[in-house]
Amino acid sequence: RKEVEQDPGPFNVPEGATVAFNCTYSNSASQSFFWYRQDCRKEPKLLMSVYSSGNEDGRFTAQLNRASQYISLLIRDSKLSDSATYLCVVNEGAQKLVFGQGTRLTINP
Amino acid sequence: DTAVSQTPKYLVTQMGNDKSIKCEQNLGHDTMYWYKQDSKKFLKIMFSYNNKELIINETVPNRFSPKSPDKAHLNLHINSLELGDSAVYFCASSMSGTGYNQPQHFGDGTRLSIL
Numbered sequence: 001r002k003e004v005e006q007d008p009g010p011f012n013v014p015e016g017a018t019v020a021f022n023c024t025y026s027n028s029a030s031q032s033f034f035w036y037r038q039d040c041r042k043e044p045k046l047l048m049s050v051y052s053s054g055n056e057d058g059r060f061t062a063q064l065n066r067a068s069q070y071i072s073l074l075i076r077d078s079k080l081s082d083s084a085t086y087l088c089v090v091n092e093g094a095q096k097l098v099f100g101q102g103t104r105l106t107i108n109p
Numbered sequence: 110d111t112a113v114s115q116t117p118k119y120l121v122t123q124m125g126n127d128k129s130i131k132c133e134q135n136l137g138h139d140t141m142y143w144y145k146q147d148s149k150k151f152l153k154i155m156f157s158y159n160n161k162e163l164i165i166n167e168t169v170p171n172r173f174s175p176k177s178p179d180k181a182h183l184n185l186h187i188n189s190l191e192l193g194d195s196a197v198y199f200c201a202s203s204m205s206g207t208g209y210n211q212p213q214h215f216g217d218g219t220r221l222s223i224l
Contacts, residue, residue: 034212043199043215044152087152095140095205096165097213099152 003027006088006100014108017078021103023071023088033064035073036087038102044087047073075105083107112136115200115216122190123224129186130219132200140164141183142201142213143175152199158183159205195223 006023013019025033033050048055050062050071061074071088088100115132122128134141142165143155157165158177172188187194200216 043218045215046212049212085150094164095142095157095159095203095211095213096154098154101149101151 002101003092003098004088004090004100006086006103008101008103010104010106012106012108013078015078015080017107018074018076019078019105020075021073021086021088021105023073023100025069025071025088025090025098027090027092027098028066028069029093030069030090031093032091033062033071034089034091034097035060035062035071036089036099038085038087040084044099047086078107080107080109113200113202113214113216115198115219117219118217119220119222121222121224124190124192126190127186127188128190128221129184130198130200130221131182131184132216133182134200134202134214134216135181136202136214138202138204138214139180140203140205141177141180142203143183143185144199144201144215146197146199146218148196156183156185190221190223192223195221197221 035047036044037047038044050064054063059076063072085102087102090098113134140159142157146152155169156175161177174186177183197218201213203211203213
């Protein structure tokens with residue numbers, strides 16, 4: 001079983017749509033959680049941290065369910081510039097980040 | 110500019126050669142990392158150093174030898190390059206500390222191609 005599992009997609013959605021990504025992780029001792037974004041042939045960049053109570057940053061909402069070991073990302077009113085690969089990332093402690101395979105998202109005009 | 114910078118950006122070389130990739134960060138971070146992203150796009154940690162001390166070594170072949178002369182630099186030397194070493198190598202840095210929510214900042218990547 002992969003340590004961090006995501007649906008690789010690709011997801012193709014029209015501009016303005018709402019899209020949700022899910023992620024599960026296997027290590028119940030994981031300490032913190034993130035969503036990173038990676039554009040084609042670029043480096044990963046932090047999109048947002050994920051907190052236990054859930055958190056929102058503009059059009060982006062992240063949720064964490066520790067009991068189910070499940071993380072989600074919701075993007076509302078999607079823009080063309082949201083097209084990227086979204087990486088679910090889990091910190092297993094000692095700054096060891098484990099990355100999911102990523103979910104490819106394409107927003108169509 | 111404040112950043113994580115790595116050189117070279119592209120590296121094309123023959124099997125069996127030895128090569129190095131350099132990484133520097135001016136963010137004042139105390140922890141640096143090397144990651145490998147293969148053709149299937151999985152990003153996997155290889156090494157991490159905290160204040161020049163090796164913290165994580167993820168069963169990487171000993172042909173790969175990281176060197177950290179100071180906490181702002183972490184270089185990666187690779188001996189006897191093999192075809193399977195072809196990948197994008199990312200350097201990253203972060204602050205350590207008691208908080209676990211310390212994001213990592215990545216360099217642009219070095220695209221290594223073995224002929």
